[in-house]
Every structure is written in C-alpha cells, then in structure tokens.
Amino acid sequence: MISGKIEGNAAQAIRAVVEFANLCTIEGRAVPEKQGQRVRQELIRDLCVVASGTRLPASDLSILLERAKHLSISPQGYDAQGGAVIYTFSYWNWAAMCSYQVLVLDAARRDGKYFPGDLRRCRLDSCGRFFFMSDLRESFRGRPRSTYCCAEHMLAQHLTTSADRVARHRKRRRAARLDSGQDESSLGGVELLTRIGCDDLATGQDVSVDGRQQMPAISRSG
Numbered sequence: 148m149i150s151g152k153i154e155g156n157a158a159q160a161i162r163a164v165v166e167f168a169n170l171c172t173i174e175g176r177a178v179p180e181k182q183g184q185r186v187r188q189e190l191i192r193d194l195c196v197v198a199s200g201t202r203l204p205a206s207d208l209s210i211l212l213e214r215a216k217h218l219s220i221s222p223q224g225y226d227a228q229g230g231a232v233i234y235t236f237s238y239w240n241w242a243a244m245c246s247y248q249v250l251v252l253d254a255a256r257r258d259g260k261y262f263p264g265d266l267r268r269c270r271l272d273s274c275g276r277f278f279f280m281s282d283l284r285e286s287f288r289g290r291p292r293s294t295y296c297c298a299e300h301m302l303a304q305h306l307t308t309s310a311d312r313v314a315r316h317r318k319r320r321r322a323a324r325l326d327s328g329q330d331e332s333s334l335g336g337v338e339l340l341t342r343i344g345c346d347d348l349a350t351g352q353d354v355s356v357d358g359r360q361q362m363p364a365i366s367r368s369g
C-alpha cells in the first residue's frame with residue numbers, strides 16, 4: 148500500500164500518474180516493484196484504452212470510481228500567475244490516485260484535441276510511452292504527431308517495418324534486369340522510399356503502421 152500526497156495543480160497531478168505509467172516513479176521517486184507492479188499494469192491497460200480513443204467499459208468505470216474514493220482533494224492556494232488552483236491530493240493508496248486520474252483522462256479524451264484530452268501512446272514496440280500531443284513542440288509539416296513520442300521513434304518503427312519491403316523490392320529489381328539502365332543505386336533516398344510504398348517516410352507524414360503494441364492481457368481484481 149503506497150500512501151502519500153501530491154501538492155500541485157490538476158495538470159501536475161495528471162502528469163504524476165502518467166509518469167508512474169511510463170517510468171514506475173512518483174515525482175521522481177522509484178516505486179518498489181512489489182508494491183507498484185499490479186497497480187501499474189492496470190493503469191497501463193486503462194491508459195491504452197483511453198489513448199486509443201475507446202470508451203472504458205461501464206464495469207471498469209464503477210471499479211475505478213470505488214477506488215478513487217480513497218483519495219481526498221483539497222484546495223490549498225491559487226497560482227495567480229499561472230492561473231491554476233493548487234491542491235493537495237492525499238491518497239490512502241496510490242491506486243486511488245491512478246483510478247481518479249484515469250477517470251479525468253477518460254472524460255478529457257472525448258474532446259481529444261487539447262491537454263489532457265490529447266493523451267496518446269508511442270507505437271514503437273520498444274517504447275510504448277504515454278505522451279500528450281500538445282507537449283511535442285515540433286511537428287512534421289504543421290501536423291501534430293499522434294502516434295510516436297518523438298521523431299526518432301517514428302523513423303525507427305518505420306525503418307523496422309519497411310526493411311523487409313526494401314529487401315523485397317531490391318530483389319525484384321535485380322531479377323527483372325530492367326533495361327532502362329537505371330537501378331535503385333542511382334535513385335535518391337526519397338525517390339526510392341516513394342517507389343517502394345514508404346510514402347509516410349518520404350513525405351515525413353505521421354501515419355499509422357502495423358506494430359501497434361498489444362495491450363497487456365491482465366484481469367482486474369475487484
């Protein structure tokens with residue numbers, strides 16, 4: 148049982164829970180694996196549902212609400228400069244805090260565009276980090292990224308999934324012995340990617356690819 152308190156505005160409290168999902172730490176403090184593992188697994192499962200834009204089942208919502216009742220939220224001040232109420236979030240167990248923030252995120256996700264409704268999960272298999280689209284300063288051609296937490300991970304995933312296509316393409320071209328006198332070695336990188344169907348990489352657009360992470364298959368204990 149992890150009890151404690153978090154002081155801060157609503158956004159900071161949400162970020163503390165997302166940090167726990169990503170790193171298994173609470174405000175930078177490592178949570179012992181034995182204590183946090185189960186809560187974290189369920190949190191990740193719920194955030195996957197929210198980040199995908201799917202509604203949480205009614206049965207899950209009622210469990211989350213029951214757990215969230217072990218949290219007390221009391222206003223402590225007002226940040227006049229930032230324009231935010233400062234709260235103390237006191238939790239008897241950390242699951243209460245996580246459950247409450249999942250409900251907040253589920254409600255916010257219905258608008259979808261702005262923090263905290265813009266929660267997404269990185270689709271790079273080796274990452275899977277949750278992030279808020281509005282936190283990504285750069286974007287490709289003005290479009291905010293929705294599928295990868297950073298440009299490096301978009302490229303890494305695309306290169307992984309397109310490596311086979313590149314190999315197959317080169318094999319076909321060699322076999323065909325095209326008499327145009329031009330082979331792929333004389334093509335620019337972008338032209339080659341376009342020819343083999345990697346338009347997303349060639350144009351820098353952020354698109355969905357196969358390789359989406361499977362949600363952890365765990366059952367919720369009542």
Ligand SMILES: [Zn+2]
Binds near residue numbers: 269274275295297300
């Ligand atoms: Zn990532």
